Amino acid sequence: MKRLFKITLAILILVIAGSGIFAFYIIFFGGKDVAVPGLVGSPVVDAVSLTEKMGLLVRIDKVDSIQPAGEVVSQWPEPGSRVKKGKIVILKVSKGGDRQPLPDVRGMEYGQAVTRLQESGFDVGDVVRINSDSRPAGVIVAQSPASPVMVPPGRRIDLLVSLGPPRTGGKIVVPDVLERSEKIARQIIVQSGLKVGTVKYEYTYMTPAGMVMNMDP
Template identity: 50%
Template sequence: MGRIFRWAVVLVILVMLISGSVAFYTIFFGGKDLVIPPLREMSVLDAVDEAERIGLEVKIEQVDSSIPAGTVLAQWPEPGTKVRRDKNIIIKISRGGNKRAVPDLRGMETAQALKKIQELGFTAGDMVKINDDSRAAGTVIAQNPAVPAVVDDEAKIDLLLSLGPVPKDGRVPVPDLAQRNEADGRELIAQSGLKFGGVEYVSTQNTPGGMIMSTKPKAGAMVRLGDSVKLVVATNQKKPEPKVTPPGSAETPSGTTTVEQQPAQTVQVGPAGPVKTVITPKDPEVAGALGIPTASTSGGVQQEVHPPQQVSGATGTAKIRYQVPPITKPMGLKIEMVDATGTKSLLARDVKGGEYITLDAPFVSESVVTIYLGGEFVWQERYR
């Protein structure tokens, strides 16, 4: 009996040793014969079939993407990794749909950012303006949704815009407008709390026509809020200065331009400035050369407001958000809307610096909203 018992004990020990050896080999050496295959850009069905064929279990996660639905975007572990059999592998697939990544608009000028938003099929949302010491006026500071969000087509993108540095002792720096076009220069002057002081054209062949060469005062100069800034703009063609010749003159010297005058009209200078009477030439180009404002060029000219047509049923609401830039004294703010029913004055009153204006204005079909501050054009936006 003793001998049989001893042999039984030896047999049990051998079985335990063999089982332990097999388990040790399986854990540390066995099963590492599987290499993760590349599954990116496969369809989800093909990826699952490939993984299960070599003995892997698949876990699927869906994410928003502009890539067609069901396409594998990422996997874990990475291709080429060695794993044990029956190891879980995670693949991320696209939900698809009409979604796309939002563009990175930070650092762009306002006009450039709005153009980018429109080109990609998105819609400009709320625009909030704040002072920022490190960014020039009109520069995009932040956006919502932020990069790298993926959103629906025609989603709204809100912008946080810079008003430039906080005024010190009522003074702000003249923005650097070199190498910008004239329209952008006017807009940035207004956004800096300054006044557009006209254009001085300089004939040159070294700078593209229409490009701003410098400003007066020069960029960086500290000026008071509301001071005028003149643009120095390049022109590649020198035009002769027109001379005014009274109608009915016996002779008109060669090289002069006869300016045909029309009846005097009353011009309102600024939102609350004095009223004066000027003689306005019929030719806007000649009037501009003479420095005489016309109804199409002067934001301070009183314009006729056409009564709205009787069109029932608004089709949308324009959500207007505007923050008045820092100003030393109240200025006149005017907000106008033009839609299928005609021209409407939404707001016309004096405002203070930093005041935040919120308006929800119903419109028919589509509308264009224009903002004037101190008689100068500030902003225009289209709503559909």
């Protein structure tokens, strides 16, 4: 009886081991070649069903996208690739959710850009300041993500802000703040490494209240 039990156990172990070896061979070495189908744009349920019917394995990665939730937005390997059965196909699937257009704040003064982003439902992320020959101090040079793009509300938007042109010969280039509001003009001057001097207020019908009409130097 014990001998019969040992023989049965040995056969069972051999069957299990053989199945494992066979599965390993099929996944990594065996099986017929199949062409990977085009799955981009398909609902993930349909994509997985089709892929598994072809003898392929599936890995799903969820990503931010403007496409509807559950839609395949990219795949690997590429459609038409010849692979062995048991090969893993990676699907990038949209998380969906609310998306709204991100405003383009390049060229705006920093304060205006922050206000515009917050009014649009976004938060300000990292702010990096650099010298720029093309933008006066305090003006947005670039943003990340770049616009136009659809992103989730509440997303943190990183900003690159100009410090104005670099110093030349140990001197600082005075930024042009004419026709800017006093608040913005002060910000630009301070961000350029300068100090605001004497401020004179004059009555005029030609310009709005609070706008810079003259500067020296």
